[in-house]
Amino acid sequence: MNEPLTTIDDAQLLQRIAQRDRQAFSQFYDRYAGVLYGTTLRIVNHPDEASDVLQAVFLQIWNQADAYDPSLGRPFHWALTLTRHLAIDRLRSLQRRYRFIEEETGEQDKSASDWDAGPSEFIDEKKIAMIRAAVQTLPLEQRQAMEMAFLGGLTQDEIAETLNQPLGTIKARIRRGLLLLRDGLKGAV
């Protein structure tokens, strides 16, 4: 228990959060609030809405940390899944549809660049650089289809209808894009 929080991994942090350890919660927030806020902002496309969603996400993490099951993925994946679901729900309640924004993925918010949140599995600049490089190699139409599903919560049929493409084409784009990303990330994650 006396181990500095900056040196313990995400799973241990979640265990402590489940025991109502506010400092562990604060540490988890510092590690992932930036990336989860960026994701939320990309989905709902509005800063106030994104802040509300993020607050709800971390409240759920505080209240449901004991429900985290390591066999279903890493802590970041669990937090990201919570974030996606809440953000997509908010987007639907606003009666809007996910808008794909074509932008470079290389730069990060200047104010968030000098974080010192400890040895998170993903918040490692070297790994992030490799990930971004892999994502940059994806054809735009594949990334678009993947994002519309993953962040927009659209089904394959809705994506095909929105992009006015045959269903088979959408399936192929998603499959090829995700496999390509997996292969490009080998060694990074």
Place this chain on the structure above:
Amino acid sequence: MIDGRSEAQASLYVLGALRAEELREFERALRADLQLQLLVNELRAAADALVLSFPRREPPPSLKQRLLEGIDRQEGRVGNAAGWSQVEPPAWQSWLPWALAASFALLCLLLIAVSNSLRRQTTEARQQLNDQMAGQQRDRSLLQTQGEQKAAAYQQQLTELQKQIVRKADDFERQRQGIEKEAENKVLLVQREKKGLEVELARQTAHNGRLQQELADAWASINNDRFATIRIAVLDATPDSPTRAAAAGAFDLVTGRGQLVVENLAPLPPGRDYQLWLFDPNLPGAPVSGGVFGVDEHGGARLQFQPGVTLQAVDKFAVSIERKGGVLAPQGKMVLASH
């Protein structure tokens, strides 16, 4: 080895884009296929990485503060959310342990007194409970005895009812057999009566045939003698009539109808009619009227008549002058008569 379709389904599954029915099918396959599980884990990491490639954005600084305050409220704590750092305790906390110890001692004394009181109450309550249980035991025994007596009485009633049912069933069976026997006898009787009636009907039918034959023969005989029953007569003028006047009459005794033809009779003044008379020797007294008639300008007339009574025989015809409409018996002059 995982085929292309499974890879596509796994990709859609990881991104949450499968249809509901496909999702159920895929999750069934996933549970049974270790290779597929490994693929899903790899693709899931790749999808997560997609998010990590986005520009990182710092959330509003006040968000963390709000979040921590919300947690404090939820946990029922009163404190500042900035209390994540070490803060010096307030001065009153130095004497707080002594005050707590004194309070604890007082509390112990109070609890001992309460404990003694509760022990006494417990003993009394236990005694009351024992008394109640003994009373309940007595009540239960009494109820059990009553219940057994009632059960025996019900059993006896049930046995009696069963006997009555058996007796009634026997009676019913005897009645049924009696009714069946009676019905059979009645059927036999009716069959015998029917046979007798059939014989009688055949006899009557034969008799009827004979009667019809006899009737036909009688009619034939009557028809053969038809003219024997018709009376024909010639009527001559009487001294009271013009000498040229004459008539001929015929009467059928079987049908009761007749006809009269006259010539050269004098026309009559108003208020007068000629009237035909028929004389039956079997009817003594007045003759029977055959009806009234007038004559044309030549003194001729043709009368078809049917007297109001049945005549057995007619041996004479006559015509008289009577008042208009006729009379019951001849009163006026006879102008025509047969011999």
